[in-house]
Amino acid sequence: MIGDITEGREKSKILLVEDSVSQSGRPLLISILHSLCKRVEKVHYICFDREPGFVKACLQSECSSRVIFHDGTSNILGWENKQSLNVNCDLVKYLNDSKGHHASTSVAIVCDSLSPLILHRSAPYTCQTVTKLASAKIQAAEVDQVVCLLHKDLHDNHSINLLHHIATTIITVKPPKFEHFLMATHTLHKRLSGKVIKLEEHFTLNNEYVIQDITEVKSIDTSKVAMETSQPDPTANLTFNLTLTDKEKEARSQVKLPYTYDQSRQDETLTKSVGEGKIFYQPDEADDFDEEDPDDDLDI
Amino acid sequence: MTTSFQKKTRSKVLQIPGAKPSIYNNQLLISTGIPSLDHILGGGVAVGTILLIEEDTYGNYARLMLKYFCAEAVMTGHSLLLASADADPEQILKELPAPIIDDPGKGEATLEEPSHDSSSDNMKIAWRYRHLPKFQSNTSGVKFGHYYDLSKTMESELTQTVDISTVDSSLCACDSKQTDGEFNNPGYNSLLKTIQEKIMANGFSTTTQVEKRNILRLALHSIGSPMWGEKGGLTENEMYSPALPRFLVGLKAILRTAYACCVITVPAHLFCDKAYVRRLERLTDTVVEVDSFVGSDKEKNPVYKDYHGLFNIKQLPCLNSLVCNMPDSLDLAFKLRRKKLTIEKLHLPPDLSETANRSQEDPLKNLKPSSGCGTGGRSNKLEF
Numbered sequence: 001m002i003g004d005i006t007e008g009r010e011k012s013k014i015l016l017v018e019d020s021v022s023q024s025g026r027p028l029l030i031s032i033l034h035s036l037c038k039r040v041e042k043v044h045y046i047c048f049d050r051e052p053g054f055v056k057a058c059l060q061s062e063c064s065s066r067v068i069f070h071d072g073t074s075n076i077l078g079w080e081n082k083q084s085l086n087v088n089c090d091l092v093k094y095l096n097d098s099k100g101h102h103a104s105t106s107v108a109i110v111c112d113s114l115s116p117l118i119l120h121r122s123a124p125y126t127c128q129t130v131t132k133l134a135s136a137k138i139q140a141a142e143v144d145q146v147v148c149l150l151h152k153d154l155h156d157n158h159s160i161n162l163l164h165h166i167a168t169t170i171i172t173v174k175p176p177k178f179e180h181f182l183m184a185t186h187t188l189h190k191r192l193s194g195k196v197i198k199l200e201e202h203f204t205l206n207n208e209y210v211i212q213d214i215t216e217v218k219s220i221d222t223s224k225v226a227m228e229t230s231q232p233d234p235t236a237n238l239t240f241n242l243t244l245t246d247k248e249k250e251a252r253s254q255v256k257l258p259y260t261y262d263q264s265r266q267d268e269t270l271t272k273s274v275g276e277g278k279i280f281y282q283p284d285e286a287d288d289f290d291e292e293d294p295d296d297d298l299d300i
Numbered sequence: 301m302t303t304s305f306q307k308k309t310r311s312k313v314l315q316i317p318g319a320k321p322s323i324y325n326n327q328l329l330i331s332t333g334i335p336s337l338d339h340i341l342g343g344g345v346a347v348g349t350i351l352l353i354e355e356d357t358y359g360n361y362a363r364l365m366l367k368y369f370c371a372e373a374v375m376t377g378h379s380l381l382l383a384s385a386d387a388d389p390e391q392i393l394k395e396l397p398a399p400i401i402d403d404p405g406k407g408e409a410t411l412e413e414p415s416h417d418s419s420s421d422n423m424k425i426a427w428r429y430r431h432l433p434k435f436q437s438n439t440s441g442v443k444f445g446h447y448y449d450l451s452k453t454m455e456s457e458l459t460q461t462v463d464i465s466t467v468d469s470s471l472c473a474c475d476s477k478q479t480d481g482e483f484n485n486p487g488y489n490s491l492l493k494t495i496q497e498k499i500m501a502n503g504f505s506t507t508t509q510v511e512k513r514n515i516l517r518l519a520l521h522s523i524g525s526p527m528w529g530e531k532g533g534l535t536e537n538e539m540y541s542p543a544l545p546r547f548l549v550g551l552k553a554i555l556r557t558a559y560a561c562c563v564i565t566v567p568a569h570l571f572c573d574k575a576y577v578r579r580l581e582r583l584t585d586t587v588v589e590v591d592s593f594v595g596s597d598k599e600k601n602p603v604y605k606d607y608h609g610l611f612n613i614k615q616l617p618c619l620n621s622l623v624c625n626m627p628d629s630l631d632l633a634f635k636l637r638r639k640k641l642t643i644e645k646l647h648l649p650p651d652l653s654e655t656a657n658r659s660q661e662d663p664l665k666n667l668k669p670s671s672g673c674g675t676g677g678r679s680n681k682l683e684f
Binding site for chain 2: 122123124127128131158165188190196198269270
């Protein structure tokens with residue numbers, strides 16, 4: 001699944017990679033960046049966290065020509081120069097005005113990371129920016145995918161929930177449980193059809209940042225196990241026979257039991273409407289009742 | 301001698317296509333586009349009121365219900381104002397489901413009949429129940445509201461026959477730094493203004509006299525989502541944000557004097573606090589909650605295998621009366637078929653397993669060792 005998402009086989013407009021201090025998500029982000037370079041013509045890489053050189057050093061040579069880096073780290077709050085990239089910029093406008101003019105059909109945008117944007121502006125503003133980027137046209141090119149990194153241990157739950165609401169895929173990076181894997185991920189993917197897929201996976205990255213050895217970790221569904229084990233077969237270890245063969249069952253169904261009505265009697269009862277019971281009373285002589293002397297019949 | 305006595309006559313109810321008077325309180329009702337939902341709400345949504353839909357976590361079913369509401373506007377010829385910041389409203393209009401002209405209820409009934417007969421033959425012991433009608437909570441055969449086929453989209457020619465205006469995210473392009481004043485959200489302000497202008501310009505107000513009355517349907521998608529600049533109902537300094545309650549008060553005031561009806565979907569799971577959601581609920585008339593099983597543990601639970609989610613009624617309006625219309629049951633669930641979204645009573649399948657826990661039985665009873673004359677534990681003094 002993680003392979004399908006990073007390679008673009010599973011369409012996802014807004015991909016959110018969440019990491020924390022215990023496990024960095026940047027290796028996965030660089031892996032996604034490499035696969036983006038194969039799919040789209042230009043990738044805009046917005047740096048708010050580390051300077052562009054840090055990521056450039058990790059890039060394969062054939063990819064580096066396709067990635068346009070935008071440095072937002074040197075002047076992050078816009079104190080020195082209003083024109084260079086800072087958190088107060090309108091990102092769509094900035095990318096459209098940026099110098100690296102290109103005539104391409106599809107672009108992708110990678111934002112490393114959203115955390116300064118959330119901290120210095122607000123979570124709703126970040127959500128609006130990300131969705132605007134996803135539906136915008138950058139220099140007349142369609143945006144194929146927006147990939148964002150988020151340090152989730154820096155923010156409160158409300159902000160994280162808001163970003164989860166707008167993202168179509170959320171990959172949470174965790175330290176692996178087994179040593180021979182590089183990292184573990186929890187993926188939540190919302191398909192366009194409305195289906196939601198949740199997965200836990202472990203994998204490693206090779207030197208070219210290609211994902212390898214994907215192993216799915218299946219969580220044990222406790223409710224299901226309980227359902228299955230709660231059905232012991234009472235007829236299993238008996239000294240006598242409790243089961244019936246088909247022939248015996250048929251013979252049993254032929255037996256007429258005292259409470260079963262035959263067809264005609266059933267129909268007769270059903271055609272009579274409910275609540276119309278009748279009392280037939282035929283007074284006999286012993287019932288002759290004298291109003292004057294109610295105790296007439298007493299033999300005292 | 302003349303008397304001042306006047307015979308009470310029933311006030312004449314307006315005849316507007318696509319609307320009918322309620323049999324309970326004579327309010328003018330319109331259909332939500334989902335006949336089974338109309339039935340539960342007492343016939344439909346009253347004109348001049350707000351129906352609040354609390355969205356499911358991923359918002360798919362709530363959006364679908366809003367689409368039904370919009371499609372119904374097209375079919376009845378009502379005017380429509382569709383606002384959405386999360387999705388492109390033009391795109392939503394393109395994806396409206398196609399109407400089914402013949403009633404799908406009939407087709408289904410004929411399909412069900414043979415199986416019904418064969419099952420009655422098998423009834424050996426409970427044969428007295430054979431002629432009882434099979435249970436069905438949703439009424440069919442009412443000519444109010446339409447059915448739609450989800451696999452097809454409505455033709456654009458049909459959509460263009462009615463007056464539709466849209467409000468998109470450009471209206472609410474706002475930032476907390478640029479809000480004017482502490483209390484109001486510029487997105488909500490301009491949305492309210494648009495609604496007010498629409499009502500005034502097209503004569504939907506109760507005070508204006510028009511030759512042919514029509515009804516305005518307002519469909520507001522995902523109000524209160526981050527795209528409206530809302531941070532889970534909180535302001536910058538972690539106080540309850542008064543913007544959304546204020547918007548609802550304003551909207552209600554506008555609707556009460558207009559031939560208009562509003563359906564709002566709200567991502568209630570994004571709000572910080574249940575109390576805040578309750579506050580929003582109190583400011584609207586009808587409140588329903590869509591709780592879909594998608595992505596939750598209930599999806600795999602065999603108990604719910606026939607349904608796609610639970611449908612909770614949180615509030616019903618008391619219009620011109622002291623009590624609200626009460627549906628038969630509040631345990632409701634919905635299921636989505638290709639041609640029908642039905643909301644019906646939640647029936648749990650019979651628990652056939654031998655170890656089924658009955659609520660009236662003590663589940664621990666089986667654990668006690670039992671002898672011939674009483675329990676071994678001597679829990680009861682009367683036992684020997």
